[in-house]
Amino acid sequence: MPDTxxxxxxxxxxxxxxxxxxxxxxxxxxxxxxxxPLTNGFFARELLDAIAYNQAEQDFPEVIQYxxxxxxxxxxxxxxxxxxxxxxxxxTALEVEREFQNPESDLGAHLLLVxxxxxxxxxxxxxxxxxxxxxxxxxxxxxxxxxxxxVITFNWDLLLDQEFLEPRTDVLINQYSTFFRTxxxxxxxxxxxxxGEGLYxxxxxxxxxxxxxxGKCKSNQEITFVxxxxxxxxxxxxxxxxxxxxxxxxxxxxxxxxxxxxPIVEDAAIRSAWGLAQMKLxxxxxxxAIGFSAAPTDFYTSWLLxxxxxxxxxxxxxxxxxxxxxxxxxxxEFKKRMNSIFLRNYNSEFHEFAQIGSVLGNPxxxxxxxxGLP
Numbered sequence: 001m002p003d004t005x006x007x008x009x010x011x012x013x014x015x016x017x018x019x020x021x022x023x024x025x026x027x028x029x030x031x032x033x034x035x036x037p038l039t040n041g042f043f044a045r046e047l048l049d050a051i052a053y054n055q056a057e058q059d060f061p062e063v064i065q066y067x068x069x070x071x072x073x074x075x076x077x078x079x080x081x082x083x084x085x086x087x088x089x090x091x092t093a094l095e096v097e098r099e100f101q102n103p104e105s106d107l108g109a110h111l112l113l114v115x116x117x118x119x120x121x122x123x124x125x126x127x128x129x130x131x132x133x134x135x136x137x138x139x140x141x142x143x144x145x146x147x148x149x150x151v152i153t154f155n156w157d158l159l160l161d162q163e164f165l166e167p168r169t170d171v172l173i174n175q176y177s178t179f180f181r182t183x184x185x186x187x188x189x190x191x192x193x194x195x196g197e198g199l200y201x202x203x204x205x206x207x208x209x210x211x212x213x214x215g216k217c218k219s220n221q222e223i224t225f226v227x228x229x230x231x232x233x234x235x236x237x238x239x240x241x242x243x244x245x246x247x248x249x250x251x252x253x254x255x256x257x258x259x260x261x262x263p264i265v266e267d268a269a270i271r272s273a274w275g276l277a278q279m280k281l282x283x284x285x286x287x288x289a290i291g292f293s294a295a296p297t298d299f300y301t302s303w304l305l306x307x308x309x310x311x312x313x314x315x316x317x318x319x320x321x322x323x324x325x326x327x328x329x330x331x332x333e334f335k336k337r338m339n340s341i342f343l344r345n346y347n348s349e350f351h352e353f354a355q356i357g358s359v360l361g362n363p364x365x366x367x368x369x370x371x372g373l374p
Contacts, residue, residue, distance in 0.1 A: 003198075005284040006141065007305070008153035008160060011291025014038050015321050015353045016135040016159060021230075024132050034129045036157050039087040039258050042125055043067075045078030051128040059238075060121050066094070066114045088258040088297060091118065095259060115257075120238075123207055123253060126157050127236030135159045137353045141290070144360055147174070150198045150280045154292075154301065156207050156255050158229040164200055165227050175200045179276070199280060201273045203301075205255035208232040209269070212244035213252045219244055223269055224251060262300050274304065281308035287342075288360070290320045290353060294337040305341050317342045321353040 013036045020031055034050040041047055048056060057064055057077045067073055070093055073081045094115055101108040142163030145151065153160060164176040175198040202209075208226040212219045226232040226242065235242055242251045256262055256270060265271050281287070287309050294302060309315045319338060331350075338346060351359045 003280070003284050004146070004149045004286040004288060005280050005309075006145070006149065006151045007287060007289040007292050008151060008155060009290065009292030010036075010038050010155060011293055011321050012137075012353060013135070013155055013157050013159055013291070015291060016137055017354070018130070018133040018135055018159075021132050021134055031132045032128065033133050036126050036129045036155075036159075040084050042087055042122065043078060043085045044083040046083075047125070047129075048078050051125070053125070053128055056121070059124075060117050062110075062114050063117050063121055066090075070094075070097075087118075087122070088260065088295075091115075091257045092260040094118070095261075119253065119255065119257060122156070122257075123236040123255075124238055126207065127233045127238075130157055130159055131233045131237065132230065133159075134162060137356055138163050140357050144357070145175070145198070148198055150175070150284075151200045152277045152280070153200075153202050154204050155202070156204060158207055158232060161206065161208065162229045165229060174198075179273070199276055201277050201280070203256075203264075203270070203273050203277060205253070205267075205270060207236050207253060207255070209254035210242055210251035211254055212247065212249055214244065214247050214249040217244060217247040217249060219246045221268070223254065260297055260299075264300060278304060278308055281305070284309060284315055286316045286318070288318045288320060290356070292319075293334070294341055296337070302341055306343070310341055310343050313344050315344075317346045318351070318359060319347065320351045320356055320359060 016035055018033045018035060020033065032051040034047060037044070037047055043056075048054065064077060067085060067090060071081065071085065071090070073085070075081050094111060098108065098111045098115070101111060103109075103112070138160045141160070151160070161176070178197065179199050179201055208229065210224040210226065211222065212224075214220060224242070224245075226235070243249065244251055254267065254269060256264065256267075263270075264274055281304070309317060334350075
């Protein structure tokens with residue numbers, strides 16, 4: 001049976017159709033549903049108003065002041081230049097500045113604080129956007145995935161995770177847990193998977209991955225996975241923190257910030273995810289890229305795809321949900337970026353996320369063949 005690898009980019013969640021989860025408990029906070037923003041939308045007034053988050057400037061003064069100083073932003077917070085602030089540029093500038101400072105100096109400590117606060121800000125925004133929601137298109141995708149398919153995602157949010165962790169079939173749960181057992185379990189218990197077994201790989205980490213921040217704690221090299229997605233989103237919103245069960249220290253989220261030079265090899269779990277993704281892409285017969293923009297500065301992702309499926313003759317590549325499809329100039333630029341990565345067998349007919357069922361040969365949203373998943 002041929003293997004399909006789904007590549008999920010930020011455009012997938014940004015273009016998702018979110019709906020409120022049924023049967024939310026009494027007393028659940030009022031929902032202000034909004035798609036997670038792209039890298040240049042986290043500080044936009046339109047977003048902050050949509051999720052009713054009016055305390056951002058008071059909650060994260062260090063982040064706001066740093067951006068004002070380094071990006072020369074004088075506009076009222078959320079307006080003007082704030083609407084186009086690019087997180088990759090902010091994070092990269094912050095990390096470069098940190099490298100030139102003594103980490104034990106006051107300035108070095110302050111820059112680390114700003115960096116950590118910026119990560120927390122991202123988690124909070126995504127939490128506010130997606131708490132108590134599910135994605136209609138992700139649900140269709142979840143019903144389409146077969147046991148031998150794999151998913152490679154660059155998103156931190158839990159919209160697709162929710163379909164894996166709360167499924168109507170064991171297919172998705174097995175793919176999700178296989179990666180955890182592969183990188184986490186003792187050698188004798190590790191999963192031995194073959195090319196025909198699917199994996200769910202989050203190459204930039206996830207809102208529900210945590211590690212103890214105490215470098216001397218034995219659990220510092222372990223990963224704590226929070227399987228309850230809604231509880232994890234509550235943590236991201238700042239309602240509570242998750243503490244290490246061995247030493248009581250605060251746990252740090254394992255996410256790769258949008259940096260020009262990504263610290264992929266510095267974390268064992270992230271490095272494993274990238275290595276396994278490379279293996280799956282090398283054996284895939286079909287690749288479906290959903291919401292993947294191929295940003296010119298994302299050299300790591302471009303290398304991963306170009307060095308695997310990019311030059312292969314025996315793989316079909318389908319692109320779903322390109323950015324700014326309605327703008328002809330943006331469309332042509334996007335097509336050029338796709339052509340620079342997928343050099344062979346690239347289907348240049350772009351599709352919207354809502355069309356995923358028909359594109360994959362199952363117009364009713366159910367898996368093709370065998371009558372679909374139960």
